[in-house]
Amino acid sequence: xxxxxxxxxxxxxxxxxxxxxxxxxxxxxxxxxxxxxxxxxxxxxxxxxxxxxxxxxxxxxxxxxxxxxxxxxxxxxxxxxxxxxxxxxxxxxxxxxxxxxxxxxxxxxxxxxxxxxxxxxxxxxxxxxxxxxxxxxxxxxxxxxxxxxxxxxxxxxxxxxxxxxxxxxxxxxxxxxxxxxxxxxxxxxxxxxxxxxxxxxxxxxxxxxxxxxxxxxxxxxxxxxxxxxxxxxxxxxxxxxxxxxxxxxxxxxxxxxxxxxxxxxxxxxxxxxxxxxxxxxxxxxxxxxxxxxxxxxxxxx
Numbered sequence: 001x002x003x004x005x006x007x008x009x010x011x012x013x014x015x016x017x018x019x020x021x022x023x024x025x026x027x028x029x030x031x032x033x034x035x036x037x038x039x040x041x042x043x044x045x046x047x048x049x050x051x052x053x054x055x056x057x058x059x060x061x062x063x064x065x066x067x068x069x070x071x072x073x074x075x076x077x078x079x080x081x082x083x084x085x086x087x088x089x090x091x092x093x094x095x096x097x098x099x100x101x102x103x104x105x106x107x108x109x110x111x112x113x114x115x116x117x118x119x120x121x122x123x124x125x126x127x128x129x130x131x132x133x134x135x136x137x138x139x140x141x142x143x144x145x146x147x148x149x150x151x152x153x154x155x156x157x158x159x160x161x162x163x164x165x166x167x168x169x170x171x172x173x174x175x176x177x178x179x180x181x182x183x184x185x186x187x188x189x190x191x192x193x194x195x196x197x198x199x200x201x202x203x204x205x206x207x208x209x210x211x212x213x214x215x216x217x218x219x220x221x222x223x224x225x226x227x228x229x230x231x232x233x234x235x236x237x238x239x240x241x242x243x244x245x246x247x248x249x250x251x252x253x254x255x256x257x258x259x260x261x262x263x264x265x266x267x268x269x270x271x272x273x274x275x276x277x278x279x280x281x282x283x284x285x286x287x288x289x290x291x292x293x294x295x296x297x298x299x300x301x
Contacts, residue, residue: 031074046075104148106268140153140167162282168236175274176273184251192213195239216245218233240259247260275290
């Protein structure tokens with residue numbers, strides 16, 4: 001059989017291949033001829049996964065008889081990872097230079113040695129490449145794995161460095177909402193100290209000058225018998241900063257077993273990055289990005 005002698009190939013769409021049958025033959029034979037560079041086992045797999053349709057009807061039988069004039073389409077297999085995570089990318093803002101998302105709790109911002117795919121970075125990269133295979137994104141800042149909220153990516157290296165290299169001044173406001181076990185006393189204040197990290201990745205308060213400066217401003221918005229709703233602004237972005245500072249006050253964040261919490265009422269860390277204000281490095285425009293606080297967190301107080 002000559003290559004593609006029994007079918008005409010229609011223009012390829014982003015999600016499927018379409019062919020028109022010219023001569024009667026079995027479906028598997030047709031598909032094999034239609035995709036000469038693809039191993040026969042791969043062709044069979046396409047059928048078994050329900051990716052092959054004949055005149056709009058899914059067909060899985062290898063010997064299904066085809067008639068001249070019928071249309072055979074082969075869909076694109078979407079891996080389980082992509083099916084499960086495509087809905088996780090909650091885009092807050094997007095333009096030619098920035099992509100801002102609402103990262104869910106429990107997801108890494110970028111890969112580590114144990115997890116490479118289930119990350120905000122990987123999912124966001126797939127999102128921009130789905131539009132254009134040459135598109136890329138670059139991490140600008142990070143959120144702890146267990147913290148949800150506003151996360152910014154750059155779409156080119158120039159704007160990445162313009163923001164990242166001057167993040168302490170580019171980020172005019174970094175606001176969070178936390179639910180703590182107990183009520184911080186005093187109910188409003190400023191915490192300024194130095195933090196260090198152990199080899200086991202536990203962050204702790206160090207002696208003056210022995211570590212990295214960390215500054216947290218907080219204010220109790222509402223207090224209940226067990227929990228308090230606390231508004232937090234940070235002036236520095238140290239790892240686990242808010243979690244350590246609240247724990248040091250005797251009011252660890254609910255769900256934060258790592259730093260002393262004894263309850264986990266909503267099965268997640270009750271910390272959310274709800275607002276970020278940055279100055280665009282090109283236009284000097286103040287840009288405000290907000291992600292609403294999950295209702296299950298607010299309902300605790």
